[in-house]
Amino acid sequence: MLTRLGIRDVVLIDRLDLEVAPGLSVLTGETGAGKSILLDALGLALGARADSSLIRHGAGPAIVTAEFDLPDGHPGWALLREQGIEAEDGQLILRRTLGMDGRGRASVNDQSVSVGFLRSLGASLVEIQGQFDQHALMDPANHRAILDQFGGLLDSLGGVRAAYRLWQAARDARQAAEAALDRARSQEEYLRHVVAELKQLAPEPGEESELADRRARLQNRAKLLSTLQSALSDLAGESGAEARLLAASRTLSRAPGADPAIDTVLAALERASTELAEATDGLEALLRADGWSEGELERIEDRLFALRAAARKHQVTAEALPGLAEKLASDLAALDAGEDRLKHLIAEERQTRAAYLEAATALSAFRQEAAGRLAAAVTAELVPLKLDKARIEVQVEPQAEGFWGPEGRDKVAFLIATNPGAAPGPLAKVASGGELSRFLLALKVVLAGTSPVPTLVFDEVDSGIGGAVAAAVGDRLKRLGDHLQVLVITHSPQVAALGGQHWRVQKRAGGAEGRVTTTIDTLSRDERREEIARMLSGADITDEARAAAARLLG
Known part of the structure; x- marks a missing residue:
């Protein structure tokens, strides 16, 4: 609730500090004394629009500070957490500063905030009746939540919200599966072709790297083998060293006459033939030991070409081909199984929709019953x-299914008719100002136990009424004060007499320049009797008026 209101240099108020008590507080004073300035100042602290005309003439910036004691579980806590604002012991200080240039500063617990945030927080703290365009009860968007609060339907509402989430999750899953299946169907022929192609290719993880290394080794080995083959050909071929040695030996063996020197040469040629045979055997052994297959390098190069061509075709690396083959095979399998999965998801969506509809229908019935009770209570x-x-x-x-949501499927509206036989209509369009104030007061009295806003301000809710009606208004305001903090600006002595706290607004002229200021005083019991007597009789206060005031005060 509001515990203190500090005002500096706002219109005719120079400096004012009000301590605000729980229950019903009343504010009285002559017309034109400046009672509305208090509401303007409070509205400024709560995030209302402002301009430099609110600044007291000749003064510095206007400053308004509103202090609150925030109870546990109040919606304002969630707003504060979003902004990272801490409130020690539930104390909350809203401050608004406004300069002559129209610029200002808003803060909560000395932390700067936007005016928009201040307005949202302020709406959860104080409701000012009189600013009808901002009144929660006037906005049909709030009527469903108000009815649920009144009817104690929050548990049922929670069940509807949970059922709605399950339904929407099932719907989203079904839609995603349908979209995936449609995409797969549009590419089914291509998908089957690619899967078959990759299956035939059968790429293995790491295969390209392995083949490239093997090809490099084989290319080096090929050069060595070529050298060995060439050397073997030089030794053992038709025109090789072996054939020439044999030819030389045959020629020398046919030489005429016996010459020891020729025998020596023939012996040398025989030794050379033996060494040459060993060399040839050695080369042949090297070739046999390598296991060289002349077609292996060609096969490896063909495989590498096939892998890299497939990679270019599918715009991936050759190393990614096995993963692509697996994914496409999985997509094809999903396509084959997609129809069955989609049928399952459709069935699940129907089940969750039916569960939501069952919960929402039950909530609708509860709302119908609560609506009857609320209407009867307000009518009384x-x-x-x-x-x-x-x-x-x-x-x-x-509502139609397109408007169903987590709050159920109902549209809730508070409608009134002020005359018999007249069609009911929206609150703001049917009732006059005085009627509307009393309608809203009746609603507030009925809803007092469920209102999340702890402080209510009524601006002349008793305008144009008197006697028994004024007494009835005062009685209801007092009853509201048993549940909430209520501040009332009133011209009715019957209402004023019921306040637990009474402020009087006055204009005073003072100083050398005779400057006029507005002051607000907290009245004692005797001062209250005089003020209520003035309200009863006017400027000339009679003994009869004082006696009547005493009776009203009890």
Whole structure:
């Protein structure tokens, strides 16, 4: 609740500090004294739009500080956590500064915030009745939540939200499966061709690297073998050294006459033939030991070409071909199994939709019952407020499936009719200002136990009424004060007498220049009697007025 309001240099207020008590507080004063300035200042602290006209003439920046005691579980805590703002012992300080250039600064617990955030936080702390375009009860978007709070339907609502999430998850899964299946079907022929092609190619992980290394080794070995083959040919071929040695020996053996020297040469040629035979055997042994296959290098190069061609075709690396083959085979298998999976997902979506519809239908029935109770309770409050011919309807209508959501399938609206036989319509369009204030007061009284906003401000809710109606209004405001903090600007002595705290607004002229300022004083019991007597009799306060004021105060 609001615990303190500090105002500096706002319109006619120079300096003001108000300590605000729980329950019902009333603010009185003559017309034009400046009661609305208090609301303007409070609205500034709560994030309302502002301009430099609010700054007191000749003064510096206008500053408004509103301090709150925030209870556990209040919605404002979630807003504070989002901004990383801490509140020690639940204390919350909202401050707004406004300069002559129209620029200002907003802060919460001395941490700068945007005016938009201040407005959101302020709306959870204080509701000012009179600014109808901002009033939660006036906005149909809030009516469903208000009805659920009144009816105690939050558990049922939680079940609907959970069922809705499951339904939407099943729907999303079905849609994703349909999209995947459609994509797969559009490429099915190509997919089957590629899978068959890659299956025939059968690429292995790391195969390209292995083949490239093997080819490099074989290319080097080929050069060595070529050298060995050439050397063997030089030794053992038709024109090789072996044949020439044999020819030389045959020629010399036919030489005429006996010559020891020729025998020596023939012996040398025989030894050479023996050494040459050993060399030839050695070369042949090297060739046999290598295991060289003349076609192996060609086969390896053909395989490398096939792998790299497939990689270029599918725009991947050769190393990625096994993974691609596996993925495409999986896609093809998914296509083959996709129909069955889609049927399963469609069945699951139907089941979750049916579960959501069952929960939402039950919630609708609960809302219909709560709507009847709410309308009856508000109607009972209207009679003493002299709105006995008026009626309120809490309309709960099922919507088309396109509008179903986590809150259920209902559209909820509060409608009123002020005259018998008249068609009910929206609150803001049907009721006059005075009627609307009393309607909203009746609604607030009925909803007091469920309101998340701890502080209510009523701006002349008793305008244009008196006597028993004013007393009825005051009684309801006091009852509201039993549940919430209520601040009322009033011209009604019956309402003023019921306040637990009473402030009086006055204009005073002072100083050499006779400058006018607005002051707000907290009244004692005797001062309250005089103020209520003034409200009863006017400027000339009579003894009868004082006696009547005393009776009202009790």
